[in-house]
Amino acid sequence: MYPFPDERGHFGPYGGLFVPETLMQPLEELSLAYERYRNDPSFQAELAADLRDYVGRPSPLYYAARLSRELGGAQIYLKREDLNHTGAHKVNNTVGQALLARRMGKSRIIAETGAGQHGVATATVAARLGLECVVYMGEVDVARQQANVYRMRLLGAEVVPVRSGSRTLKDALNEAMRDWVTHVDRTFYIIGTVAGPHPYPMMVRDFQAVIGRETKQQLLERTGRLPDALIACVGGGSNAMGLFYPFLEDEEVALYGVEAAGEGLETGRHAAPLNAGRPGVLHGNRTYLMEDEDGQILETHSISAGLDYPGVGPEHAWLKDTGRATYVAVTDREALAAFHRLTRTEGIIPALESSHALAYAEQLAPRMRLDQIIVVNLSGRGDKDMHTVAEHDGWTL
C-alpha cells in the first residue's frame, strides 16, 4: 500500500506543516474533522450525490478519434473535466471542502485564486450552501480575468484584490492565510490545489481522485485494459494528482505531469519548479520552488494564469524524486498550437492549462504504437481564455 502522506503530512522529505503557531491548532482541528468525515458514510453519500447532481459526474471519457489519427500513434482519450459545472475540475474539491466546512460549523469561506477558476468554483458552492465568501486575487490577475471577477461577484462573493508582492496567485495565497489567521474561529479556508500545509495536499488529492477512479473504470469497461500513459498539466497539481492517484500502484501506467515552460526553460520566464527549481519551503509545505540564490521566491511566467505559480504540490515533488511520475514542460507556443489543434480536430475548446497536457500528448503519441492508449486530463474548458488567445492571434474582441 502506498503510505503517503505520513500522519504529519510528509511525502518523503516534502509536505509537512510550516505555518505560524496561530494556525497549528486550527489545522489539527481540520485534520481531525477530515479524518472523521472521510470515513463517514453519510458524508460520503452527500458528497456522491452532489458530484452526480450538481457537478454532473461522472464526466465522460471521450475517445478523440480524429486527433489520434492525425498524430498517428497511440489512441488518445480525453477525461472531460471541462464538462463539469463551472467548467473545470476545481469544483470536485470545492464541493467536498464546502460540505466539510458546513459539518464543522463554519459560516465563512475564504479562498485564493489565480485565473479565477477556483474562485468561481468556491463562490459557486458558497452560494449554494448560503455561506459568506471572500476570494483573494492578485491585482494583476484581477485585471486580466475580469469575466471571472464578475462571475464571483454575481455569485455573491467579495473579491479582494491583493496588492502586495508580485500581485499574483502566490500573493493571494499569502493574503488568504493572513485572513485565516485573523478570522480563524468561524472561517474555513478552501485551498484550491494540492499544496499548502497538511492536511490540504492529501485532502484536495482525495477529493480530486474521483477523476482517476472514474477514468480507470470507464477505460476498463470500454477496452478491458489500463492505459499506457496518463498526461495532465501541473501548476499546483490538483488535476494531475486526482488523475494519477488511483493509478500509483499500477506500475505499468506511465504518469506524465506537464509544467509551463512559458517562453522557454532557458529564458527563466516560466513556471516549472519541478523541471528547473529546487526544494524549499513556501505556503506551509516543503516542495520544489522557483527561487533565487538567496531563497527569495521568483515571479513566474505562463500564458496560462492557472499554471502561473512558483511552487507545486509536495506529492508531485515526491513522485518526481521516486521516479514514479515524469515531469516535462511545454512552452506557451506549444500549448497554443495544441489549443488550436484540439479545437479544429475535435470541436472541443480546451483551457490553456489543459492545452499544456495536450501539447505533450502531441509529442508522446507519435512515439507510441497504435494499440497503446493515452488518457489526457482535459481539466477545463477554454471559454475563459478567449481573450488571451484572440489577443495572441491578433484579434480584438
Place this chain on the structure above:
Amino acid sequence: MSRIAERFAELQAQGRRALIPYLTAGDPRPELTVPLMHALVEAGADLIELGVPFSDPMADGPVIQRATERALAQGVRLGDVLGMVEAFRRSDPQTPVVLMGYLNPIERMGYQTFAERAHAAGADGVLIVDVPPEEAEELVGVLKSQGLDLVYLLAPTSTDERIRRIGALASGFVYYVSVKGVTGAGHLDPSDVAAHLARIKSMIALPVGVGFGIKDAETAAQIARIADAVIVGSAIVSRIESLGETPERIPAEIAAFLKTLRQAIDEPK
C-alpha cells in the same frame, strides 16, 4: 548563559520589564539599520528584533509587508542582514539581537552555514515564524550547537499540550502573539492576554514577551504589568515609513517614540 538569558536575569533582578523593538533590516535604507539599532539601545531597548526580509511574509500585516518590500527592492538579503548584526556588534557587545524571519532563506543558505555565520556575526537568537516544533528538530540541534537561542511563538490558539512542547524546546524567551491575526493587528484585550499568560506561565519557566497590537505608551504599560517583555514592531515600522522623505530624522524620532514606551513600562505600578 546566553546573552538573552543574562539580559532577562538582570532585568528580573531589577524588577524591570524588557522592551523589545523590531526593525525590518534594510528599511528604509540599508545604511540606516545599524545607526537605528544603536539609537534604539540608547533610547532604552533591552533587546533588538531584526526582521530578515522575505518575498512572501505570510504572517505579517501591511506595514511590515511594505517595509519588507522596501528592503528587498534595495537588495537586502539574509547575508546582508548578518553583516548588519556584525557591524552593530562591533560597538555594542551587550544588547542581544534576535533575527526574525521565515524559513526559506535559511534553508537556502543551509542550516549549518546560517548558524555558524549568525553566531560569528554576534546574533543571539532566531525566531522563525513558519517553523513549528513539529518541523524544527534538525534546525534546533544546529542552532543550539552554535549557542543560538530558539525563540518560539505562542498564540491564543495554542493548546496546553503545545505550550508544554514549545516550552521544552524554546530558549531565551517565548513570544506570545496577543491576538489572532498578523503583525500590526487591531486591538489587544489586556484581560484576555493576562488570562493566557497565567496559563502559559504555569507551564513554562522562560520569560514571556508579548507582541502584536502594542501601539503606544498606554498599551505598552498595560502589557508591562503582566508580561516579562513588551515587543513593539509595526508601531515603529509605520513611523519609519511616514518619515521616508526625511530619513535623516528617523533615528531621533524613533528614539523619542521608544523613550515614551520605556517610560510607560518603567512607571511604578
